[in-house]
Amino acid sequence: MILVLVEVSPAGEAIETSREAVTFARDLSAAGGGVPIDAVVVGSPDDALVKTLATHGVRRVHALTGPAYDAFSGAAWAAGLMAVREKAGAVVVMAAGTPRGNEVLAHVGARTGAPMAANVISFGGLSPFTVTRQVVGGAALEEMQLGMRPAIFSVAGHAVEASAADVPGDGELVVETPEVADADLVARVVSTEEPAPDLSGALKSARVVVGAGRGAGSADGFGELLELAELLDAPLGVSRVVTSLGWRPHHEQVGQTGSRISPDLYIPCGISGAIQHWAGCSSAKAILAINSDPDAPMVTKATHAVIGDLHEIVPAINEEIRRRRAG
């Protein structure tokens, strides 16, 4: 049996990436000759959720209930998943590659001693059980063999498109109340708050983005860069160093842990082009790098580059734009 942890939204629906994981499980099931797929959800699912999972091919929906499951705890969810797995004999344990999915599966891996592959995008065969997964924030792919059972892996978001099965599953609801040790409840969510409003929208959809990195020099070093951004009607996008130092707000960050941008023109000034920054800007159609180091990765990858001090080059560009517009 293939066991898939399905995360449920506050509205009581299976989240899209979990439905993608179930869709991925169907391919595995077919490769294994029709291995049944069971889902584990935390809490009491309503009929609509059970029906949705059945539509996606799920045979049984195991609902983990009890006070231990009132709030998220990676260890407690893993204990529940393990209890269902031992009772029902799963050979594969999966989840969506969300922060929670990866955390819970890491606990399952630690408890079983089996390796866990995070953010898998495809599987290459059952013997040996081989998967391909994203590493370095999606910048590289790695092939991994999962020789032990259960095979444990999470599915990277949007690696497959969630879809209904040709033949729906039975969708039988099984209520589970597994024992959870006190030690598994030590780290659990005690309160939640609404996320801050997403202010990065302009950055993600901009045609031109002016970038600024450590080369700006200090929190006071952004004057001419902001001026260039205003002249080009472009938002400012910055590196993580800049946000970590508190020079600019986090919603301006570009990269693996910031916004992914795809403008017609990106103008990174004083940004080295570390792989985590590149992950967020590599879709730019053209890059004009301004940097004092001719060997900086951003310079070597750029469409065009100006080598020198940004505090001299950017004011000169601003001046030229103003002069041409005045003319």
Ligand SMILES: Cc1cc2nc3c(=O)[nH]c(=O)nc-3n(C[C@H](O)[C@H](O)[C@H](O)COP(=O)(O)OP(=O)(O)OC[C@H]3O[C@@H](n4cnc5c(N)ncnc54)[C@H](O)[C@@H]3O)c2cc1C
């Ligand atoms: C898990 C993880 C996630 C991360 N996520 C992100 C992310 O989302 N986004 C991100 O940006 N980083 C991210 N990082 C950090 C990343 O590895 C780099 O440390 C960061 O991008 C470097 O920022 P920087 O280019 O501004 O600084 P530096 O690497 O220090 O580069 C500064 C550049 O400025 C140039 N320079 C200096 N002075 C001048 C001047 N006067 N004029 C012109 N050029 C000048 C230098 O030649 C150099 O190329 C992440 C790191 C980790 C480990």
